[in-house]
Amino acid sequence: MRIVVLVKQVPSTDTRLAFAPDLTVIRDAGPAGLNTADWYAVDQSLQIAGQQPDAEITAVTMGPAGAVDALRTALVLGARSAVHIRDDALHGSDALATSRVLAAAVDRLGFDLVLCGSATADSGMSAVPAMIAERLRVPALCFADRLEVRDRTVEIHRDDGCGDRRVLAATPPLVVSVTERCGEPPYPRFVTRHDARDKPIQVWTLATLGIDPAEVGLAGSACAVRSATPRRGRRPDCDVLAMGDPASVAVRVADFLAERQFL
Amino acid sequence: MAEVLVLAERSAERNRVRRATCALLTVARRLGTPAAVLGGPVEPASLAALGRFGAATVYSVPAPEMTDHPVSARVEALVQLAGRRPPAAILVASGREGLEIAGRVAVRLDSGILSDVVDVTAGPDGPVAAQSVQHGAYRVESVVVRGTPILAVRTEHITVAPAPVTAVVSPVRMTFPGRVRAVRQVGRDRVEPTELSTAAVVVAGGRGVGSRAGFDLVRRLAAALDGVPAGTHAAAEQGWCPAEMQVDQVGTIVHPSLYLALGVSGSMRHRTGMHGAGTIVAVDSDPQAPIFELADLGAVGDVHRVVPELLAEIERRRSPTPEPEE
Numbered sequence: 397m398r399i400v401v402l403v404k405q406v407p408s409t410d411t412r413l414a415f416a417p418d419l420t421v422i423r424d425a426g427p428a429g430l431n432t433a434d435w436y437a438v439d440q441s442l443q444i445a446g447q448q449p450d451a452e453i454t455a456v457t458m459g460p461a462g463a464v465d466a467l468r469t470a471l472v473l474g475a476r477s478a479v480h481i482r483d484d485a486l487h488g489s490d491a492l493a494t495s496r497v498l499a500a501a502v503d504r505l506g507f508d509l510v511l512c513g514s515a516t517a518d519s520g521m522s523a524v525p526a527m528i529a530e531r532l533r534v535p536a537l538c539f540a541d542r543l544e545v546r547d548r549t550v551e552i553h554r555d556d557g558c559g560d561r562r563v564l565a566a567t568p569p570l571v572v573s574v575t576e577r578c579g580e581p582p583y584p585r586f587v588t589r590h591d592a593r594d595k596p597i598q599v600w601t602l603a604t605l606g607i608d609p610a611e612v613g614l615a616g617s618a619c620a621v622r623s624a625t626p627r628r629g630r631r632p633d634c635d636v637l638a639m640g641d642p643a644s645v646a647v648r649v650a651d652f653l654a655e656r657q658f659l
Numbered sequence: 660m661a662e663v664l665v666l667a668e669r670s671a672e673r674n675r676v677r678r679a680t681c682a683l684l685t686v687a688r689r690l691g692t693p694a695a696v697l698g699g700p701v702e703p704a705s706l707a708a709l710g711r712f713g714a715a716t717v718y719s720v721p722a723p724e725m726t727d728h729p730v731s732a733r734v735e736a737l738v739q740l741a742g743r744r745p746p747a748a749i750l751v752a753s754g755r756e757g758l759e760i761a762g763r764v765a766v767r768l769d770s771g772i773l774s775d776v777v778d779v780t781a782g783p784d785g786p787v788a789a790q791s792v793q794h795g796a797y798r799v800e801s802v803v804v805r806g807t808p809i810l811a812v813r814t815e816h817i818t819v820a821p822a823p824v825t826a827v828v829s830p831v832r833m834t835f836p837g838r839v840r841a842v843r844q845v846g847r848d849r850v851e852p853t854e855l856s857t858a859a860v861v862v863a864g865g866r867g868v869g870s871r872a873g874f875d876l877v878r879r880l881a882a883a884l885d886g887v888p889a890g891t892h893a894a895a896e897q898g899w900c901p902a903e904m905q906v907d908q909v910g911t912i913v914h915p916s917l918y919l920a921l922g923v924s925g926s927m928r929h930r931t932g933m934h935g936a937g938t939i940v941a942v943d944s945d946p947q948a949p950i951f952e953l954a955d956l957g958a959v960g961d962v963h964r965v966v967p968e969l970l971a972e973i974e975r976r977r978s979p980t981p982e983p984e985e
């Protein structure tokens with residue numbers, strides 16, 4: 397079974413983001429790390445490999461030079477090899493362009509299963525896994541809280557709120573995105589850290605993938621950012637606190653929970 | 660004015676048009692003439708509700724695929740409708756299924772997609788979307804420059820306002836390609852969640868809960884929301900809850916989609932264990948408590964008075980007697 401894990405280096409959420417004049421996020425400005433959900437994706441690929449001795453795990457990332465750290469982390473966690481898609485023309489790619497590049501890379505590698513974290517913490521790219529599946533014309537099982545690979549089917553458990561826990565299945569090849577609820581990854585052992593130094597990291601460019609630079613990056617993106625304004629506090633969505641008598645506060649909380657589909 | 664396609668949803672249990680759909684229609688009116696796309700037959704109550712919020716047309720897709728394969732069938736429906744008459748925009752409520760639908764439609768139409776949209780205004784060249792980035796730390800304004808703008812809207816940020824019109828049903832017959840059946844629902848997991856680290860809903864109690872008896876409120880609310888109860892180190896050290904239920908950097912680190920903090924001040928130690936939660940709701944009597952900096956919704960009040968009211972309100976909303984939607 398050929399497993400491709402898509403990983404991403406994201407700026408730490410504890411620090412402020414820095415924006416360049418073209419309103420893209422400056423990615424080498426501060427502390428960064430592997431996107432949290434991607435740790436779980438790499439770990440799930442290892443667990444599948446544990447049951448399927450012929451499994452081959454390749455980690456793929458797209459980004460500037462610093463993004464290679466995400467691949468190193470994935471290799472330390474246990475991926476066999478890695479591919480870094482790096483090209484100056486990729487700067488500023490939106491979800492549509494990103495999915496085009498990643499789908500081309502996955503297609504070139506060949507795959508039975510594409511695994512990724514279900515949301516990136518930095519840029520609202522949560523639709524990208526489904527978009528990659530659409531480009532590859534394969535099914536997607538998104539937001540898996542639990543993942544099981546049987547003979548010829550892949551099954552996920554997904555909690556849709558209100559106690560609605562669904563079990564969905566599809567046949568490989570397919571794309572699966574996992575949440576941070578699919579089990580805490582173990583800490584890597586020293587031996588695997590040591591071995592990771594010898595694992596290969598290939599660098600691919602747009603030419604390798606046969607993609608026209610005009611189709612990606614800021615120029616090839618279908619979305620444009622007009623402004624980016626910092627707001628007070630860490631979650632300033634919470635501008636107003638619900639106050640008043642307990643009954644009206646309770647109604648306000650219930651309204652909020654219903655709106656986010658928890659009731 | 661051009662049409663704006665709105666993906667409409669009804670709640671599974673009572674078959675009523677969701678508030679999220681009313682919010683999308685409210686926003687759609689700013690961009691053009693809203694047209695709702697609804698899976699299954701349209702009964703008078705749904706038609707009235709959609710018309711009340713400005714849907715001039717209701718495209719009804721009665722095909723069984725809309726129920727059996729909700730995501731892929733809705734993608735086909737939106738793509739085919741957009742192909743017949745190009746809309747000014749396509750609006751979808753952000754959520755697990757909504758994001759997947761929006762993403763797939765964007766690829767099929769080679770159109771720009773904007774997610775985490777919290778507000779929409781009409782600009783000179785199409786909709787301008789305000790997005791909430793990094794849990795709301797930034798407000799970013801974006802536009803779509805190619806194709807049909809596809810917006811995944813976080814509808815809880817939209818204030819719903821009615822603008823009644825007479826909605827006309829337009830039944831849509833369409834054939835679905837075989838690949839819409841690729842993902843099957845094989846079952847429903849009815850196992851009660853017990854494991855804290857993999858729970859989707861966590862209700863945690865802190866010092867403000869006050870006593871072992873008070874902690875019962877945490878357990879009852881967790882049961883009502885089908886979640887798992889938890890406690891801070893303060894609650895665990897007082898013996899109000901067992902040590903296994905402790906959420907912090909030395910206890911369990913949780914990543915639920917909903918974290919409800921009751922009487923939790925939000926010490927650094929506790930926040931380390933739960934800041935990865937998707938949605939955080941806090942109830943505490945101190946409006947200065949640090950937990951409110953993290954919370955998506957903060958409720959100021961005594962846990963012992965707010966939680967019983969909340970339990971009663973949840974009970975009321977789940978009771979079978981129909982009540983008028985706002």
